Amino acid sequence: MKAVERDVAESPATPGDARVVTSRTFPADRTAPRAAAAWLRSLSLGLSETRLSDAELCVDELVTNLVRYAWADGAAHALTVRIERSPSEVEITVEDDGRPFDPNDAPVAPPARSLAEAIPGGRGLMLVRSIAPRLRYERRDGRNRVTVAFPLEG
Amino acid sequence: MQLEHTDMEDGVRMIRLKGRMDLEGSEAVDLKLTSLVAVKKGSVIVDLAEVEFLSSIGVSVIVRVARALTSREGRLVLLGPRPNVADVLARTQIDQIIPVCGDFAAARTALLGPA
Numbered sequence: 001m002k003a004v005e006r007d008v009a010e011s012p013a014t015p016g017d018a019r020v021v022t023s024r025t026f027p028a029d030r031t032a033p034r035a036a037a038a039w040l041r042s043l044s045l046g047l048s049e050t051r052l053s054d055a056e057l058c059v060d061e062l063v064t065n066l067v068r069y070a071w072a073d074g075a076a077h078a079l080t081v082r083i084e085r086s087p088s089e090v091e092i093t094v095e096d097d098g099r100p101f102d103p104n105d106a107p108v109a110p111p112a113r114s115l116a117e118a119i120p121g122g123r124g125l126m127l128v129r130s131i132a133p134r135l136r137y138e139r140r141d142g143r144n145r146v147t148v149a150f151p152l153e154g
Numbered sequence: 155m156q157l158e159h160t161d162m163e164d165g166v167r168m169i170r171l172k173g174r175m176d177l178e179g180s181e182a183v184d185l186k187l188t189s190l191v192a193v194k195k196g197s198v199i200v201d202l203a204e205v206e207f208l209s210s211i212g213v214s215v216i217v218r219v220a221r222a223l224t225s226r227e228g229r230l231v232l233l234g235p236r237p238n239v240a241d242v243l244a245r246t247q248i249d250q251i252i253p254v255c256g257d258f259a260a261a262r263t264a265l266l267g268p269a
Contacts (some may be wrong), residue, residue, distance in 0.1 A: 034179075131245075
């Protein structure tokens with residue numbers, strides 16, 4: 001697959017429908033986490049800086065996890081980040097065609113009590129779940145969809 | 155991601171990281187950082203003030219170099235993280251096992267004791 005980023009902007013379904021949906025597809029390589037985070041930041045979503053930081057971290061971690069573990073065939077793959085903004089919240093969905101994986105099922109190691117017993121890895125999903133305690137997960141048409149929502153102010 | 159270091163008269167090595175410590179950034183500095191903390195009984199301050207973003211991959215690199223240093227009777231402290239970076243250190247509870255200091259004087263005291 002050629003390494004391209006693709007944008008899809010969908011208009012509101014009906015006039016007066018305040019939902020706005022946009023998505024972008026990224027090549028699933030080492031550059032994807034940074035590219036996805038930069039794209040998220042480039043959108044005017046109306047989130048507070050704290051929530052935007054949280055959203056950026058979630059996107060980075062979910063995409064990093066996919067790039068590292070979702071595929072084992074060595075072939076080129078792509079992943080899609082979809083953003084849906086309603087009057088009350090911003091929903092971010094990360095979608096891939098990798099192996100079935102519900103991040104809610106991933107074990108989270110208890111925090112280390114000392115540096116000596118701290119393992120270097122395994123904190124990505126712990127971070128996502130500490131920001132978004134319940135992730136919405138769907139497996140449909142051979143694709144994983146993980147959705148996390150962030151409330152807008154007001 | 156950029157990295158520079160300074161060795162001070164009291165033997166403390168200051169390492170300044172700059173940029174995004176995400177997957178790409180962490181891979182870019184991993185080897186250099188590992189070699190810079192490979193000092194016996196070393197005291198190292200890692201200055202995070204110019205780190206604009208830290209992910210779990212960056213946390214892994216920090217934990218690994220801190221462990222390596224500790225196994226050689228050295229110590230590592232983190233200095234001046236921005237609020238979003240400090241938030242990641244708190245959520246992962248890394249700040250419970252690696253000292254995180256707000257200013258240089260506190261970092262030196264954490265390493266060497268009161269002046």
